[in-house]
Amino acid sequence: MQFQVSNDLIEQVRHLIKTEGDKELREMLSEIHFADVAEVLSELNLTEATYLVKLLESEKTSEALMELEEDFRERILENLSAKEIAEELEEMDTDDAADVVAELPDQLAEEVIAEIEDEKHAEDIKELLSYGEDTAGGLMAKELVRVKETWTIAGCVREMRRQAKNVTRVHSIYVVDKEDKLKGRLSLKDLLTAPAKAHISDVYIPKVDYVNVDTEGEEVARVMQKYDLEAIPVVDHEGVLVGRVTIDDIVDFIKDEAEKDYQLAAGISQDVEADDSVWELTRARLPWLVLGLFGGLGSVFIMESFDVALAKYKELFFFTPLIAAMAGNVGVQSSAIIVQGLANDNVKGSLLNRLIKEIGLSLISGVTLGVLVILFGLLDGMDLLFSFTIAISMLCVIIVAALIGTFVPIILDKRGIDPAIATGPFITTSNDIFGIFLFFYIAKLILGF
Amino acid sequence: MQFQVSNDLIEQVRHLIKTEGDKELREMLSEIHFADVAEVLSELNLTEATYLVKLLESEKTSEALMELEEDFRERILENLSAKEIAEELEEMDTDDAADVVAELPDQLAEEVIAEIEDEKHAEDIKELLSYGEDTAGGLMAKELVRVKETWTIAGCVREMRRQAKNVTRVHSIYVVDKEDKLKGRLSLKDLLTAPAKAHISDVYIPKVDYVNVDTEGEEVARVMQKYDLEAIPVVDHEGVLVGRVTIDDIVDFIKDEAEKDYQLAAGISQDVEADDSVWELTRARLPWLVLGLFGGLGSVFIMESFDVALAKYKELFFFTPLIAAMAGNVGVQSSAIIVQGLANDNVKGSLLNRLIKEIGLSLISGVTLGVLVILFGLLDGMDLLFSFTIAISMLCVIIVAALIGTFVPIILDKRGIDPAIATGPFITTSNDIFGIFLFFYIAKLILGF
Structure with a gap:
């Protein structure tokens, strides 16, 4: 530049x-x-x-x-x-x-x-x-160029020169009837190429995409992106043309939405920036940390209830951060993919298929990671049954974490709640607790303490 | 619709x-x-x-x-x-x-x-x-409307009618000299309002934003957003007009970039979608899980090395998932804010100021969470010194986690590496290990086992 x-x-x-x-x-x-x-x-x-x-x-x-x-x-x-x-x-x-x-x-x-x-x-x-x-x-903005269907091209150009002064950028010329109801549009290209004496009604394009004043911003963004529009007219409940939304406002909207989802996934509950004050940042961050703390205290309770195992299988307790990390990571991965899929409208097929897919996915990952754990156990001189116990309970934890990560956002979305809140700390915290409980429970079944 | x-x-x-x-x-x-x-x-x-x-x-x-x-x-x-x-x-x-x-x-x-x-x-x-x-x-696309500075408005309109057939949307008319070098632009509005006999050279706007063929997409997106442009001309190294980039291509670019960062933060290394095959999804997810596994095994080693504490302070081991969760959550929050700030170019001020700010931030959060832990300890009948030990080592872990989360992305960015890779599993895994080590080390200093 x-x-x-x-x-x-x-x-x-x-x-x-x-x-x-x-x-x-x-x-x-x-x-x-x-x-x-x-x-x-x-x-x-x-x-x-x-x-x-x-x-x-x-x-x-x-x-x-x-x-x-x-x-x-x-x-x-x-x-x-x-x-x-x-x-x-x-x-x-x-x-x-x-x-x-x-x-x-x-x-x-x-x-x-x-x-x-x-x-x-x-x-x-x-x-x-x-x-x-x-x-x-x-x-939307109120600034736009509107012409009546009864006008001639020449009259239209005259009128446009007048209106265009107030409009930064002319995207489309909107054609309205005498009650100001939206009838169609006219491109600048058409205006340049039509004969001066033609009437607007002869040359305008009656097919025009529009949105209603109370259409959600997300839907406006979706329609404008789907149909590659740079501006879209907005009508009220009677079909009267009241304004237009331009792509630059939507770019900001798309960016803001993406940033909000990103921040939710990272456990930041308000729209904050690196240069905000310490207080603003704390307000956005602390609630999620408190949630994480309660999750952690939950794990303390779970382990207290399993502490008879300490005498014989103290190593089980050494593996809890690993189990929590696995449960958290798998959960975040699954939820991020689903949340993004829901946002882009490409989560298709039945819930049963998705269930089978997630189980397949976690089986592959879980078995691979389990083999690595067993190898580690051999190198570290752990008892083979103990290594198997860790590997198998980790596998179960991974499957459950993937299912929670996948289905919690889907359920929230079906109930009209923003699924993005079920990413990040929410999913890691709940998966930590479930994961650690499941880990000890399965270990108890196998090792019998 | x-x-x-x-x-x-x-x-x-x-x-x-x-x-x-x-x-x-x-x-x-x-x-x-x-x-x-x-x-x-x-x-x-x-x-x-x-x-x-x-x-x-x-x-x-x-x-x-x-x-x-x-x-x-x-x-x-x-x-x-x-x-x-x-x-x-x-x-x-x-x-x-x-x-x-x-x-x-x-x-x-x-x-x-x-x-x-x-x-x-x-x-x-x-x-x-x-x-x-x-x-x-x-x-960029090659389709655009170009006119020579020596033409008249009338000639220009004639020529435009011919060229416009190949151009889906006319954003701007680009003015070039006889060697096809970019001189400026003409808006459709100007064209409508200028007298037919005027020469282009009299009415065109010589100030025009442009980018070079090898300008990075990210920079193109930044310039177009900063100056609210709907299209930007692209020139080669001799200044010859070779194409134009339109905002719709940039919208996709912005969205893709945001999605990539989001996926990196969630531990998904390739651009995958919910409906991709199980193999594609596994390829994108498994590497980060393996990283998490190694982190978890690292924690196992650390705890093995502190296992003399088991006899007297077994509860310390029950708190490891909590410590890991805190270190991970704080690290992800800090890195997400910095990564987003770097992307939006609003990380300003000196590194020292940022250091002081992060320490202030983690002190507030850490002390609040520490008080909650001590309250929990009172309810759970824990020894007061023990509760204090947990609270203080957690505070230290939070401070270190915030610093790692903040400065690792900044350092990567300074070295020209995409800081987004230092979010999600990368930061949680390294913070888990550092956090658990620090936790036991400080506990050892205070409790003396």
Whole structure:
């Protein structure tokens, strides 16, 4: 790429802020892309960043603000007046503006909306705020190009020039009837190639994919990916065209979803980042550790109840971390594959087939690992029956762990609960307890203590 | 959405294939979207799917084939002749066609390319195959609209109508000089609003983001996301415009990357899916389980070396699964946050600050969990000194686990190794061993056995 935000540039900006070199600052930053302005802002401290946001044109800072980390943006906005925030919002697309307003305290949000001069813009923002955050209504923007089916191509081009000013990117032109109900779409390509006097009704494509205002974000993402769409129109319950969702909002959505699943699998319960405060990180992490602790204390109880075995088979107790690790690892593997399969909609076939498959899978792994344990036992001079006991109970633990890892997410999913919560610490902890109990129980059956 | 692939439809298609109702099949499927045709194909068995691909127009099946799982597509293509595959490729965009050819055995790939009638298309495919899979060159398509800076707007519109036929979606019009070097871009909006007699050189935007053919896919994804681009032009080392990458290819890339990290964290070493064969799944899972097994055997050795403690402090051994679980959970949490932070480029500040932060974080968690252990000890009637020993050694284990989880990925990243491999089983296994050793060592220092 041509442009890089260098440390030199940051230092220069810092110096100019300190010496209030407003004119130089404006000149220096006027030529650079808003995404780079955002990068500069994120390198500054709060006072410096606020100074810069107040100084530069809202046209540039509004877009830069949207690129910042949510926390940092919120703290900058806290330093602005309702009027100053409103000026930023005027320059934003309605979907971004609504996201920003949603982050503000209720009282301030109302003041800010009242300060927005463009009444239509303010109305649009209020409308967007009324939809659920993760629905098509919450993701969409009001900006789009709409034409009536009765217009001519020439009239349409005229009208488009007017509307296009407010629309950053024209993906599709949506065709509506006189009641504003969505009828179809017109591509820019069609517009370029149709005769000027033709009517829209003669050339538009009546087949158009759309979603409803209350369609879940996940479903919007699925449809847009399945049909390779870059924008999808959103209609209300009467079929009236109310907005459109663009692919860039969906990219963020897909990424956020993937990150959330990843964090759940790693035992982090809130959306945190490496640079969040120690308190925020602790709040996200500690609950899962407490869960793990209770699981561990459960294992202590189980072993206490089997402690008659200590006299003759103390080595059994040395193997408990191995058994717990196996149960945990197998469980996490199985659950991760199923959770991902459920998310991508490619878990097919009957539950019985899946059961047979998981058992087959764990038999192969379990027998391989069992042979390794027996080999280890021979090298370590363990009793052969004892080695067999370990290998066989490990095999059983692996089978049960795979089944728990597979079926807990499937059951959660069938009940409408996000299966991703059943990955990571949840599955490792429950598998630790089940695994250790099963291990001792089977050992007792074979060795008879 | 309006259309749903129903079981009825699938059954009807199956029946028509069996009875060779070719005409009805063609009629029935002519109206539905290629993504839905893909869904129908994926519900059929290989013979049925092959029958359908051979029967329907390449125009429809070529796009449907691209939506199928890679394995299934490969198996269908194995049943087609080189000529039939070439017909499918003729209808595909160059980037998709190159991906398909790359999946074919070398011999067949050459035959297929030789069978492609459109020589330019065949040349383009061969060119794309010459780039690395995960580079801009490997991701890009040759289809784009290019205009010369010396043309007029009217000439440009004429030329665009011709070029646009081969381009599914016009994102931007790229402006080149007489040597085909990238000069800038023109938006469709500009084209609609500029006077017909103006020259391109008067109205085009000379600032344009671009990437080089050998830019890594990850970097392309980063740039496109940072600057909110829907397409980015790709140039060769002389600055000549050679192709463009569109956001839909990048969406897949982002998703694949996220899935790969997720799978690594879950201990799955290859890109597998829930419906892959038992052998494929075993190959992806077993190596990590073997790693876990060696870790567990390591713990056995450690405990054997501390077995003098058994006589007086047998309860220590009951706590090993708890210690291992804590070390593992804390390590996975720390590494997941760092790996994600590294991927999103928001791990900032000095290593010392991060060290202090991780220690602070683990102190808070460790002390909280330690208090819970002491409470448990009181309820369970454990000796107070013994409870303290457990709590304090657990605290140390948590701190060390957090540091390993944080710094191993950072070190790997600095050395240019994907830090995602240091999550999941890797970190849990090493932390299990370190944790259990540390636990017994500290217990020995305090209790003196």
